[in-house]
Amino acid sequence: MKTKQLIPLLGALTAVVMAATGPAAGQANYPNQPIRVIVPFAPGGASDFVARLIQPGMSQFLGQQVVLENRAGAAGNVGMDVAARAAPDGYTIFLGNVGTISINPSLYPELTVKPEKDFIPISIVADTPGILIAGTKFPPNNAKELVDYAKARQGKVNFASPGSGSLNRLEMEIFRMNAGLDMNHVPYKGGAGPAVADIIGGHVELMFTTISSAIQHVKGGRLKALGVTMKERVPAMPDVPTMLEQGFPANVSSSWQGVLVPAGTPRPVIDKVHAALKEALSDPKVVARMAEAGVIATTNKTPEEFKAYLAEDAKKWADVIKKTGAKPE
Amino acid sequence: MDLFNDLALGFSVALVPVNLLYGFLGVLLGTMIGVLPGLGPVATISILLPFTFGLQPQAALIMLAGIYYGAQYGGSTTAILVNLPGESSSVITAIDGNQMARKGQAGLALATAALASFLAGTFATLVIALAAPTLAEVALQFGPADYFSLMVFGLVAAVILAHGSVLKAIGMIVAGMLLGTVGIDVNTSVPRFTFGIPQFGDGMDFAVIAMGIFGIGETIVNLERTGATRVYMQKIKSLWPSLQDLRAMLPPAIRGTLLGSALGVLPGGGPVLASFSAYVLEKKLSRHPENFGKGAIEGVAGPEAANNGAAQTSFIPLLTLGLPSNAVMALMIGALMMQGLHPGPQLMRDKPELFWGLVASMWTGNLMLVILNLPLVGMWAKMLTMPYRFLYPAILIICCVGVYSINNSALDVLIAALFGFVGYLLYRLQCEPAPLLLGFILGPLIEENLRRALVISHGDPLVLVQRPISLTFLALTAVLVVVLCAPMIRSTRDKVFAEESS
Amino acid sequence: MKLRLSTDLVTGLLFTALGAFAIIYGSRYPLGTAARMGPGYFPFVISVSLTLIGLVLVIRSFFIDGEKLGVIGWRPLLFVLAGTLAFGIFIDRLGLLVAGILLIVAARCADRDFKLVETLVLAATLVALTGAVFIYGLSLPIKMIRF
Numbered sequence: 018m019k020t021k022q023l024i025p026l027l028g029a030l031t032a033v034v035m036a037a038t039g040p041a042a043g044q045a046n047y048p049n050q051p052i053r054v055i056v057p058f059a060p061g062g063a064s065d066f067v068a069r070l071i072q073p074g075m076s077q078f079l080g081q082q083v084v085l086e087n088r089a090g091a092a093g094n095v096g097m098d099v100a101a102r103a104a105p106d107g108y109t110i111f112l113g114n115v116g117t118i119s120i121n122p123s124l125y126p127e128l129t130v131k132p133e134k135d136f137i138p139i140s141i142v143a144d145t146p147g148i149l150i151a152g153t154k155f156p157p158n159n160a161k162e163l164v165d166y167a168k169a170r171q172g173k174v175n176f177a178s179p180g181s182g183s184l185n186r187l188e189m190e191i192f193r194m195n196a197g198l199d200m201n202h203v204p205y206k207g208g209a210g211p212a213v214a215d216i217i218g219g220h221v222e223l224m225f226t227t228i229s230s231a232i233q234h235v236k237g238g239r240l241k242a243l244g245v246t247m248k249e250r251v252p253a254m255p256d257v258p259t260m261l262e263q264g265f266p267a268n269v270s271s272s273w274q275g276v277l278v279p280a281g282t283p284r285p286v287i288d289k290v291h292a293a294l295k296e297a298l299s300d301p302k303v304v305a306r307m308a309e310a311g312v313i314a315t316t317n318k319t320p321e322e323f324k325a326y327l328a329e330d331a332k333k334w335a336d337v338i339k340k341t342g343a344k345p346e
Numbered sequence: 347m348d349l350f351n352d353l354a355l356g357f358s359v360a361l362v363p364v365n366l367l368y369g370f371l372g373v374l375l376g377t378m379i380g381v382l383p384g385l386g387p388v389a390t391i392s393i394l395l396p397f398t399f400g401l402q403p404q405a406a407l408i409m410l411a412g413i414y415y416g417a418q419y420g421g422s423t424t425a426i427l428v429n430l431p432g433e434s435s436s437v438i439t440a441i442d443g444n445q446m447a448r449k450g451q452a453g454l455a456l457a458t459a460a461l462a463s464f465l466a467g468t469f470a471t472l473v474i475a476l477a478a479p480t481l482a483e484v485a486l487q488f489g490p491a492d493y494f495s496l497m498v499f500g501l502v503a504a505v506i507l508a509h510g511s512v513l514k515a516i517g518m519i520v521a522g523m524l525l526g527t528v529g530i531d532v533n534t535s536v537p538r539f540t541f542g543i544p545q546f547g548d549g550m551d552f553a554v555i556a557m558g559i560f561g562i563g564e565t566i567v568n569l570e571r572t573g574a575t576r577v578y579m580q581k582i583k584s585l586w587p588s589l590q591d592l593r594a595m596l597p598p599a600i601r602g603t604l605l606g607s608a609l610g611v612l613p614g615g616g617p618v619l620a621s622f623s624a625y626v627l628e629k630k631l632s633r634h635p636e637n638f639g640k641g642a643i644e645g646v647a648g649p650e651a652a653n654n655g656a657a658q659t660s661f662i663p664l665l666t667l668g669l670p671s672n673a674v675m676a677l678m679i680g681a682l683m684m685q686g687l688h689p690g691p692q693l694m695r696d697k698p699e700l701f702w703g704l705v706a707s708m709w710t711g712n713l714m715l716v717i718l719n720l721p722l723v724g725m726w727a728k729m730l731t732m733p734y735r736f737l738y739p740a741i742l743i744i745c746c747v748g749v750y751s752i753n754n755s756a757l758d759v760l761i762a763a764l765f766g767f768v769g770y771l772l773y774r775l776q777c778e779p780a781p782l783l784l785g786f787i788l789g790p791l792i793e794e795n796l797r798r799a800l801v802i803s804h805g806d807p808l809v810l811v812q813r814p815i816s817l818t819f820l821a822l823t824a825v826l827v828v829v830l831c832a833p834m835i836r837s838t839r840d841k842v843f844a845e846e847s848s
Numbered sequence: 849m850k851l852r853l854s855t856d857l858v859t860g861l862l863f864t865a866l867g868a869f870a871i872i873y874g875s876r877y878p879l880g881t882a883a884r885m886g887p888g889y890f891p892f893v894i895s896v897s898l899t900l901i902g903l904v905l906v907i908r909s910f911f912i913d914g915e916k917l918g919v920i921g922w923r924p925l926l927f928v929l930a931g932t933l934a935f936g937i938f939i940d941r942l943g944l945l946v947a948g949i950l951l952i953v954a955a956r957c958a959d960r961d962f963k964l965v966e967t968l969v970l971a972a973t974l975v976a977l978t979g980a981v982f983i984y985g986l987s988l989p990i991k992m993i994r995f
Binding site: 516534735750776793 | 882897924929936937940961975986989
Binding site for chain 1: 391392395396399486487488489490530532533534535542544545547548613663667668669670673676677678679680681683684686688690691692753754794798801802804
């Protein structure tokens with residue numbers, strides 16, 4: 018009898034003790050140790066750039082050191098894998114992007130990480146518009162002229178990309194699929210630099226790339242811009258029309274960076290990180306620094322908003338990959 | 347005198363005490379980290395990059411450039427002292443540099459490297475000041491077909507590197523190229539020879555292979571030796587170059603400087619091609635080619651000058667066009683972006699003090715490198731007199747930690763162990779590892795550019811001979827093959843006759 | 849003709865084996881044509897060349913007196929490799945302290961004049977130094993002790 022009564026009591030006691038010392042307590046004083054942000058690309062790249070800009074603001078808001086860890090390799094999959102396996106305690110944060118989160122799962126069948134299951138999205142942090150560029154000797158000056166020009170030379174026009182499975186390649190695949198064009202794909206590696214150099218040198222005709230890697234050359238007259246991939250024109254280049262206004266609504270896409278945490282991270286921690294991101298990205302200095310590089314600082318109102326965005330984004334790229342056969346054979 | 351004014355402006359920036367200080371700090375830290383095996387310039391800059399973010403743009407850029415030279419020179423130091431080339435361009439330095447060290451001339455080899463680098467640095471700085479925009483235009487003219495032909499030329503030249511069997515050397519180059527195919531194919535995204543291991547997708551890491559073959563493999567070889575031959579280094583002979591040494595190193599250093607400054611402007615394999623074509627050139631010009639590979643001072647002076655000249659002129663595409671020509675320059679762009687700067691013609695026009703300050707700091711940086719390193723030469727050389735039973739465990743553990751820290755990957759350490767075995771085997775089989783490593787570096791570039799050229803030309807191979815640049819290099823390759831084959835045919839003929847008469 | 853284990857012969861055999869392996873393993877990658885090379889084209893050309901070079905070396909070794917393959921010193925070979933492998937296996941699991949000490953002890957076992965106390969002192973010193981440089985100095989994500 019006595020023991021039977023004791024059990025629930027003991028249970029209740031343990032529950033109280035657990036609640037006081039267990040995860041809940043951990044959440045209450047989160048963070049009480051340094052937080053690491055996994056950046057799945059090398060220092061000096063676009064992701065690293067964004068991470069380093071938001072690092073001080075986050076650190077200040079959370080009252081803890083925020084340490085960046087660059088884990089580059091396999092198109093960002095190495096870093097994503099490390100982050101997905103980390104303890105879901107809020108002390109490991111992942112800086113994902115359109116490539117790792119939305120494109121790679123459809124592109125690499127052997128990928129063990131399933132972003133929608135293994136991560137909880139918190140917020141987008143940066144958005145970089147895409148731009149369609151061509152060499153100065155290339156006759157067409159806008160998307161319509163390009164379609165006419167390439168139609169008359171099916172299979173003859175060469176376009177570059179920073180890799181077979183890159184966002185920029187898929188953007189071109191969407192474009193040519195909708196316009197009914199046959200163009201020749203010339204993949205590069207090592208980021209946008211080498212591909213852009215060959216377009217400036219006139220060895221390849223055109224490509225989609227991020228505004229950051231092209232804006233200087235467009236302004237310097239070494240490249241021409243045929244269109245941008247935002248819904249609205251980009252303030253830094255007001256005379257370049259959007260793809261949308263030129264009649265290519267499917268070519269509204271962007272290269273985003275966003276923060277995610279491993280699945281299982283408690284809600285209060287997520288909210289705290291979300292607040293920290295909002296704070297870090299409201300600093301006018303950060304916004305201005307990003308803007309100078311052609312990057313738009315932005316956040317989601319709620320983690321749910323980001324989650325919905327990601328679901329749509331991943332579906333969109335999965336469709337494109339399926340339809341265009343951009344997958345490795 | 348525009349140039350004079352520009353340079354004066356540059357030096358007025360570079361000589362500001364605080365900039366001098368950061369330049370020195372960069373050179374010092376770069377050297378210290380670059381000396382660690384496995385940590386080449388890219389790794390060193392990545393590690394130190396965050397430290398520069400808090401600085402003023404000028405100081406940051408000057409410090410980064412200093413880190414770059416320092417790391418480069420630190421890498422050469424390791425290559426010379428313990429035969430551990432941490433990055434592709436010091437593979438060549440290691441060949442004769444380490445032989446010199448073993449003969450007790452470590453000091454001389456290090457001093458030669460420092461002086462040759464300084465000469466090249468000075469000249470390349472002038473090249474940047476005088477002709478940067480023109481050279482950048484030339485680099486833009488190089489298309490995929492031209493790179494392919496240039497790399498083929500380099501590969502054929504690599505055969506001359508060997509001082510043993512030519513056939514084995516060719517085999518090693520080809521084996522290296524095969525090793526280079528490991529990873530995800532650029533054109534089709536098909537993973538090749540990755541054996542289902544995701545980390546292999548980006549290919550093998552050069553430093554992992556080099557650390558395995560040279561660091562681990564060499565240690566095994568050394569431990570096999572007994573008694574007197576075990577002593578790593580004979581008595582320290584010459585620490586400082588004599589007048590005669592200076593005379594011997596000057597012409598190779600000048601030729602290396604010119605070669606390096608020219609090839610450095612080209613993206614990709616520029617600096618590697620520079621350092622080993624300088625070596626090949628010296629070996630061909632030398633009256634005693636048999637000394638190469640056994641500690642020829644020309645074999646250190648030429649490649650080191652080329653190496654440093656190329657490291658310097660690889661800034662040209664970045665500064666004038668905003669185009670990074672290699673991984674280090676891509677890092678520099680990142681660093682500049684953090685400062686809110688965007689390299690390119692606009693930067694040169696709008697912020698001349700930054701551009702010219704950097705140019706001037708290149709020279710002061712090189713000067714500091716010499717001032718810093720010449721006194722250290724004695725210390726380094728003395729380190730080698732440490733008993734080998736303490737030296738080799740130290741080399742092994744630094745190699746292992748260095749390899750691990752490249753990608754934070756324990757798998758890399760296991761791969762390095764595998765290549766340690768390979769390195770030992772190669773030694774026993776009297777195969778030289780340098781051609782293997784060059785094949786490994788140039789092979790992927792050859793494939794990539796050939797396929798790119800053919801995709802662009804829609805499958806027409808004539809593009810390789812229609813472009814003047816490409817045609818020139820192919821013609822040079824043909825000449826090289828003739829030069830290579832002539833003595834070979836003669837010697838086999840001699841051999842056949844010798845065998846018949848005996 | 850008597851079979852000699854010359855370096856040329858062994859090198860040739862190795863090249864041939866490696867080349868043949870690459871031809872067979874690489875046959876799963878589409879070849880394409882010379883004008884439109886598939887992922888398998890370049891590796892195929894290289895592995896065929898390697899095989900041929902290997903065969904030439906093998907054949908030549910029967911006619912030219914090459915250098916003999918010397919005696920293999922098993923002790924340094926096995927101990928150094930074992931030490932490195934141990935380091936690779938344990939660095940993630942147990943941290944630098946254990947992995948480093950294992951490496952140094954194995955490395956010193958490779959030598960003939962192994963002394964236990966000296967080796968342990970050396971191991972402790974080197975682990976402390978590398979820890980100081982890489983973990984403390986460069987703040988690389990390596991753990992000294994891990995369970």
